[in-house]
Structure formats: C-alpha cells, structure tokens
Amino acid sequence: MDSTQVTYLVVMLACVIMSAYFSATETAFSSLNKTRIKALAEKGHKKAELARRLSEKYDSLLSTILIGNNIVNILLASLGTLFFVDLVGSNGATVSTVVITVVVLIFGEITPKSIAKDNPESFAMFSSPIINFLIFVFKPLNYLFSLWKKLVNRLFKTNKDNKMSQEELLMFVEEVQQDGSVDSEEGDLLKNAIEFTGRKTEDILTHRMEIEAIDVNDNKREISRIFSHSKFSRLPVYEESIDNIIGVVHQKDFYTEHGITGKSIREIMTPPIFVPMSEKIDDLLKVLKKHKSHIAIVLDEYGGTYGLVTMEDILEELVGEIWDEHDEVVESFHKIDALNYDVDASANVDEFAEFFDLDLETEIVTVGGWVADQLDRIPAVGDEFTYENLFIRVTETEMHRASKIKVTITQADDTEIDRKENAV
Structure with missing residues (x-):
C-alpha cells in the first residue's frame, strides 16, 4: 500500500468520524430535554448555555448539520471510489459502493445516533463548540437556504402553527409515563391539566335534582337542620322554585357566637353567580376568583337552574377527589x-x-x-x-x-x- 492509498484511508476515516459527529449532533439536539439544559445553564455550565442557545435557532443548526454531513459523505464516496479502483482495478467502483454504504450506515448513522439518543444532553454539550463554529463558517449558505425556505413556504402556503394538539400532548404524557420518566400520579395530574381547558361546566356540576337548597321563607330551625344534615358550608337560596335562586347563604353568617343569627335570610345572603352550562371550566375559575366566590349556579338554555358547581369541583378536575372529614365514601x-x-x-x-x-x-x-x-x-x-x-x-x-x-x-x-x- 503506497503513500497515496494511506492518505486516502486517513481522510476517509476522518470523513466517517465527521459523518458520525453530524448524525449524533442532529439526534442529540432533536431529542434533548430543554428543561434540563436550561437548569444546567442556570447553574453556570457554559457548554449547557451554548447548547441552549443553539437549540433556540434550530433551523440554522439543522442546515449546518445537513451541509456538513453531505460534504463529508460525498467526499467519502469519491475517495472510496479512487481508493478501491487503485486497489482492485475496474471493479473498484462497485466494491466502493458496497463498502462505503455499509460503513456509513453502521458507523456514520446507526451507531452514533443510538449513542446520542441515549445521552442527548451530554452529547449536545460536547458537540456545541464545534457546531457553533461551523454555523459561523456556513453562515452565507445558511442565509441562502433560509431564503429558499421562505420561498417554499410562500409557494406551498405551509402551516407555521407548530402548537401541539391536546391529543398529541396526551399521547406524549402517556409515552413518558410508560417510559418511567414520570410516575402514575404525576402523569394523571398532567393529563388532567391538559384536559382542563377543554372541559365544560356541565361535565362537573351537581345536577339540580341533587342540590341542597333552602327556601327564603323556610324557618331558621329547618335551615339549621339542612346545614347540619348536608355538611355544606354554603347553601343556595331560592324563592318559590329552584329555578329562581336569589342568593347564597354562608354557614358563618347564619351562626353567630350567640347561636342562630337574628337577621333574616335576605339580609345575610350574598348575590349568586350565574354561569351557562357551556362555560369552559378554566373561564369559570376566573369568574369565581373575580367575584371571590366558591359557588356558582349553572343555568340551562332557558334560564332555569340546571345545576350547581363549586370551587372544589374545579380543583378535583386537576388533583382528583378531595375528601374531608364530612365526606361519605360511596362505593360506586x-x-x-x-x-x-x-x-x-x-x-x-x-x-x-x-x-x-x-x-x-x-x-x-x-x-x-x-x-x-x-x-x-x-x-x-x-x-x-x-x-x-x-x-x-x-x-x-x-x-x-x-x-x-x-x-x-x-x-x-x-x-x-x-x-x-x-x-x-
């Protein structure tokens, strides 16, 4: 083997190493955990900070990786052909195609990508200084590609909305839950939070048939009995019909340090909050917070009472069932x-x-x-x-x-x- 062939081999080996580097870098940055990188950067890790900044300009990063990978792979294929033609003669091109393809697949693609996939943050930090330098070197080419991308987007009117749908988010949570990245309780909490904004008041309310309420004309002994029996701290007040709720009475206002208040129910009740049954529960939460209320009356399409919803009902959508010492455990x-x-x-x-x-x-x-x-x-x-x-x-x-x-x-x-x- 003469010096020319040795030179070919050395340069080809360098091309394989660079191909592996570009492939691993692409995988590392596409699968890294940005939260972990940000946390490391905030602790003063310089390479983590560089990796974080590179991940935020992913288009330039990807263009540089693709340009670099194509350059080294084309160079590798060309040198391989020269090397094997020089080594075996007329069949060298065929031998080169087979050997270079196998080498690139194993050592330039599969192996480095597998390693980077298992350690994305570590490899992203390792590769950041080199790829950052190459981004600077290929800046003119990246600029041309960015113009080409804008032209393609304009021609084909591609959708720039990269927001994940609720279904995609739920699938992602399911995947990380199965991977063991989050436990069952954390996964359920994440799912509840994702589904929270899409749910309506009618999904969580207490139906009118199950509402504990008092008539404004009920005697106070009867009202005291209802408070004691229901264990609720707030009761809706209606006049003549449950469809005509006129207020909400709080237990702390009904009882004083001397016993049952001497004031009338009309004097101590507070104005009710009314919401439609179609109200999204995240909007309902804002309404309750705005009025500093813990209870709202849900109206049907005709303005009648459809049900009742409380702050506790909303919170249970996020964290699951909330039990207190008065709740009776019902086996469904x-x-x-x-x-x-x-x-x-x-x-x-x-x-x-x-x-x-x-x-x-x-x-x-x-x-x-x-x-x-x-x-x-x-x-x-x-x-x-x-x-x-x-x-x-x-x-x-x-x-x-x-x-x-x-x-x-x-x-x-x-x-x-x-x-x-x-x-x-």
Missing part, C-alpha cells in the same frame, strides 16, 4: 360475585365504561342519565335492557331517576373476570 361498583355488580347510578359514566370495558360515546355525565337515555323514558324499578355484553336492571329509583342498578356480565372469558376481580 360493589361486586356481588364474579359476574354481578351493584352500581351507584350517580357514578361517572366514563368510569362505568372503563370499569366494564365499554365503548361509550356520550355527552351524558352520570350512569343514571345514561340508563334513562337507553330506556328512553323515566326509569322505574324493574326496568331492564341489554348493552353489549351487559344485562342491566334498575333496582332503586329516587325522584324519577335511577339511583342504583344491577349489572350482570352475560359474556366474559376468564381473563375478563380476573380483571374485574382485581379492579375491585
């Missing part, structure tokens, strides 16, 4: 045996669908509402119907609605039965 799904369950009809219909592995597409909130919808009439004790693999029977009713149902699984394999037994 009570197992009778492997195939039979008693279900509280006030349970959330989404939880019901998840528990029994049903595909339910409905805007209805409670199981009781779903039962009435399936029956297409006011439920009565003994009403029965079948849905998918479930036989459902109304066992208790209250105020023209189902309060308890019995669910029988009519078709279930052993795996499904085991799943239910473990869930309870």
Whole structure:
C-alpha cells in the first residue's frame, strides 16, 4: 500500500468520524430535554448555555448539520471510489459502493445516533463548540437556504402553527409515563391539566335534582337542620322554585357566637353567580376568583337552574377527589360475585365504561342519565335492557331517576373476570 492509498484511508476515516459527529449532533439536539439544559445553564455550565442557545435557532443548526454531513459523505464516496479502483482495478467502483454504504450506515448513522439518543444532553454539550463554529463558517449558505425556505413556504402556503394538539400532548404524557420518566400520579395530574381547558361546566356540576337548597321563607330551625344534615358550608337560596335562586347563604353568617343569627335570610345572603352550562371550566375559575366566590349556579338554555358547581369541583378536575372529614365514601361498583355488580347510578359514566370495558360515546355525565337515555323514558324499578355484553336492571329509583342498578356480565372469558376481580 503506497503513500497515496494511506492518505486516502486517513481522510476517509476522518470523513466517517465527521459523518458520525453530524448524525449524533442532529439526534442529540432533536431529542434533548430543554428543561434540563436550561437548569444546567442556570447553574453556570457554559457548554449547557451554548447548547441552549443553539437549540433556540434550530433551523440554522439543522442546515449546518445537513451541509456538513453531505460534504463529508460525498467526499467519502469519491475517495472510496479512487481508493478501491487503485486497489482492485475496474471493479473498484462497485466494491466502493458496497463498502462505503455499509460503513456509513453502521458507523456514520446507526451507531452514533443510538449513542446520542441515549445521552442527548451530554452529547449536545460536547458537540456545541464545534457546531457553533461551523454555523459561523456556513453562515452565507445558511442565509441562502433560509431564503429558499421562505420561498417554499410562500409557494406551498405551509402551516407555521407548530402548537401541539391536546391529543398529541396526551399521547406524549402517556409515552413518558410508560417510559418511567414520570410516575402514575404525576402523569394523571398532567393529563388532567391538559384536559382542563377543554372541559365544560356541565361535565362537573351537581345536577339540580341533587342540590341542597333552602327556601327564603323556610324557618331558621329547618335551615339549621339542612346545614347540619348536608355538611355544606354554603347553601343556595331560592324563592318559590329552584329555578329562581336569589342568593347564597354562608354557614358563618347564619351562626353567630350567640347561636342562630337574628337577621333574616335576605339580609345575610350574598348575590349568586350565574354561569351557562357551556362555560369552559378554566373561564369559570376566573369568574369565581373575580367575584371571590366558591359557588356558582349553572343555568340551562332557558334560564332555569340546571345545576350547581363549586370551587372544589374545579380543583378535583386537576388533583382528583378531595375528601374531608364530612365526606361519605360511596362505593360506586360493589361486586356481588364474579359476574354481578351493584352500581351507584350517580357514578361517572366514563368510569362505568372503563370499569366494564365499554365503548361509550356520550355527552351524558352520570350512569343514571345514561340508563334513562337507553330506556328512553323515566326509569322505574324493574326496568331492564341489554348493552353489549351487559344485562342491566334498575333496582332503586329516587325522584324519577335511577339511583342504583344491577349489572350482570352475560359474556366474559376468564381473563375478563380476573380483571374485574382485581379492579375491585
């Protein structure tokens, strides 16, 4: 092997190393955790600060990587052809194509990208000084490419909206949860926060049938009994009908240090806050904060009372169920045996669908509402119907609605039965 061939080999080796560098740098910057890099930069890590700044001008970074990678790969292919033609003669071009392709794939693409994918922040910091210098070197070319990009965007009217959809965010949280980057509780909190802005007041309210309220003309002994029985600190006040709510009375105003207040209910009640059932709950939260209120009356499309929503209901959408010493723990799904369950009809219909592995597409909130919808009439004790693999029977009713149902699984394999037994 003469000196020319040795020179070819040395330059080709350098090209492979640079190809690996560019490939790894691209992967590192596309998958690095910007929060970690920012945290390191704030601690005074100079390379982390440089990596953070480079990640913010990703277009220039990517253009430089692609230019550099193409230059070294083209140079490698050309030198490889010269080297193998010189070494084996007329078949050198074919041999060069095979060998260079394999070498670039293994050592210039797959291996460096795998390493960078596993250690994106470390490699991004390592590569930052070199790639920053190359960005400066290729600045004229990057400028030309930026003009070309603007022209292409204008010609094809590409969408510049890079915001992630709610579905994409939820999928991302699911992925990091499965990877173990966040635990189950943190993942659920993130999902609740993402879904929070899309939910409406009607999804979380207490229906009018379940509202504990007082008539403005009720005697104070009766009001005291309702406060004691309900354990609520605030009660809506209506006049003649629940559709005419005129105020909210607070327990601290009803009771004084000497017992029940001597003032009338009209004197101590505060004006109610009214919101439509379509109000987004993030907007509802702003309304409650603005009026310094913990409770709002939800109106239907005709202006009647549809339900009631509290600050606690909103917070539970983010952090899950909030229990205090007065809350009664209600078991929504009570197992009778492997195939039979008693279900509280006030349970959330989404939880019901998840528990029994049903595909339910409905805007209805409670199981009781779903039962009435399936029956297409006011439920009565003994009403029965079948849905998918479930036989459902109304066992208790209250105020023209189902309060308890019995669910029988009519078709279930052993795996499904085991799943239910473990869930309870």
